Structure formats: structure tokens, C-alpha cells
Amino acid sequence: MKRIAAALLTATAGLATLAIALPAAASAAPVQCTPQNRAAAHAAAAPRVATYLAAHPDLAAELAHIRTLPQNQRRAERQSYRQAHPDLIAGLRGTRQPVIDYRHACHR
Template identity: 40%
Template sequence: MLFSATAVRRLVVGALGAGAVSGGMLVGALPSASAQPAPPPPNCTAADFSGVASGVSAASSAYLFTHPDVNTFLTGLHGMPHEQIRTEVANYLEMHPQVNAELRGIRQPLADIKHRCGFTPEDPDGPNFP
């Protein structure tokens, strides 16, 4: 099957035109692609946080089961206003420095990942909470 010169010209012009339109769309899309937020640092994904948090949770549970006095104290805070809980916990930890150190040690992996991944100290689960 032979094409006429006019048909070949139309085919070439159409291909070039389609390429130009596609290229223009690609170039137009590039600024929006670069405007997307940078990916998180390595090991700072939701899965990483979840894994660390579950480890901290399991260690906290084990600690409380093996320290019934601390478990009883923390359980007794249920239903209190948030600010009162903060005050009670701060006072308890000040009077029990060993418990304070042990709980901080348990929570340290969570504090570490939050620090490494750019969370601020104002984060409610950050390193400043027991």
C-alpha cells in the first residue's frame, strides 16, 4: 500500500504536532511535580513509627504488669481532667526517680525516632512526656 505525498506530510506533521503537545504537557507538569513535598528521611514512614510505637507499648505493658504499684497509680488517673493528670504524673515521677528513669528508658526509642524524623518538642507524644 503506497501513501501519497500529501498523506505522508499530514502524518509527519500530525506526529510532530502530537509530540510538541505531549512535550508541552510534560514541561507544564514538571513544576507541579517538583512542588510536591520531599519524601521523609529513611526509616521515617508510618510503618516505622507504628513498629516503634508498638514496641514501646508492649514494653510499657510489661513494665506495668511487673510494677503493680505504678500500674495502680496510673490506672487511678482515669477520668481526671488532662491538666490534673499531667500534674499528678509529674509529682509522682518526681517522688519516684527510679520509675521516672525506667519509663523514660522504655519510651526512648519513640523519642529517638521522633527526633530523627523531625518532630517538634510540642508533639503530644514527643520526648517531653513521661
């Protein structure tokens, strides 16, 4: 009985590792830097960003506030907000991941 449990545990761990590794391998394919792929990245991210901002109205209000500031004050305000709310910024960045990946691949 212990052998069966150990074998099942090992098999489950192996499958979990495989499930994590396959998407990483699939996403490792080179990104084609075309206008179509850029549009697809933005289209994939847009509804997720909208949903995230709807769930976090304080973040949406801060982003709107930053746009009203003079250009020379925006950077400092963004950095201040990032330092005060790293969890919100990390969540927003996660929703924008397709766009971030495209930019990293195509704008070296």
C-alpha cells in the same frame, strides 16, 4: 607473664569500647519518618512497656488514676509522681525508648 596479662587487659578494654561504640554508630543512622517506622517503634516498645507495668503494679495504678482526673489536674499529678518516683519513671522511659527516639527524630 605480666606483659601477657597487660596485653589481655588492654585488648579486653579495647573490645569493650568497640562493643559499646558499634551499637551507638548503628543507631546514629537517620530515622526515616514513615508510618511504617512509627508503627515499628510502637511495636518494639509495647511488649516492654507491658512487662514493665506488670512488674510495677503501683505505677500502672497511678497511670490509670491519672487518666480518671480532669484534664486540668493531670499535669500536676504526673509531675508530683515523677518527683516522688524518679527511678520508676526512668525505667518506664527506658522501655519506651524506640518511641521517644522516633519522636525526637521526626517531630523536631
